[in-house]
Amino acid sequence: QVQLVESGGGLVQAGGSLRLSCAASGTFSRVNTMGWYRQAPRQQRELVASITITDSPNYADSVKGRFTISRDNRKSTVYLQMNSLKPEDTAVYYCAAHVVTGPGNPGGEDFWGKGTLVTVSS
Numbered sequence: 530q531v532q533l534v535e536s537g538g539g540l541v542q543a544g545g546s547l548r549l550s551c552a553a554s555g556t557f558s559r560v561n562t563m564g565w566y567r568q569a570p571r572q573q574r575e576l577v578a579s580i581t582i583t584d585s586p587n588y589a590d591s592v593k594g595r596f597t598i599s600r601d602n603r604k605s606t607v608y609l610q611m612n613s614l615k616p617e618d619t620a621v622y623y624c625a626a627h628v629v630t631g632p633g634n635p636g637g638e639d640f641w642g643k644g645t646l647v648t649v650s651s
C-alpha cells in the first residue's frame with residue numbers, strides 16, 4: 530500500500546558527489562521519520578542518516594560533515610546529498626520511512642525501498 534522508490538545512485542570517483550532521492554507513494558495520511566540505510570556485501574545494514582517530520586536530523590559518525598539529509602513533506606520525499614565520497618561509502622542505499630497509513634494503524638508502519646547502488650571508485 531506504500532511504495533518507496535529510490536533514485537540517484539551510480540558510479541562516482543572518490544571525492545565526488547551524488548544526490549539520492551526517495552519518494553513515497555500510495556495511500557497514507559502522514560510520513561513521519563524518514564531515513565537512509567546502507568549495506569555493503571557481507572556487512573550488516575547500518576543507519577546513515579534520518580530526519581524527523583520536524584526536520585531534526587541525525588547522522589552516523591562516518592558521514593558527519595559530508596552527507597546532508599533533507600525532506601520535502603509536500604512531495605513526501607527525502608533526499609541525501611553525499612559529498613566527498615569515499616570508497617568505503619560503496620553500498621546499496623535503502624530508503625526507509627515510518628508511515629501512518631490510516632486510522633486503523635495509528636502507530637504507523639515501517640516501509641523500505643528496494644535500494645539504489647552507490648559505487649565509489651578509488
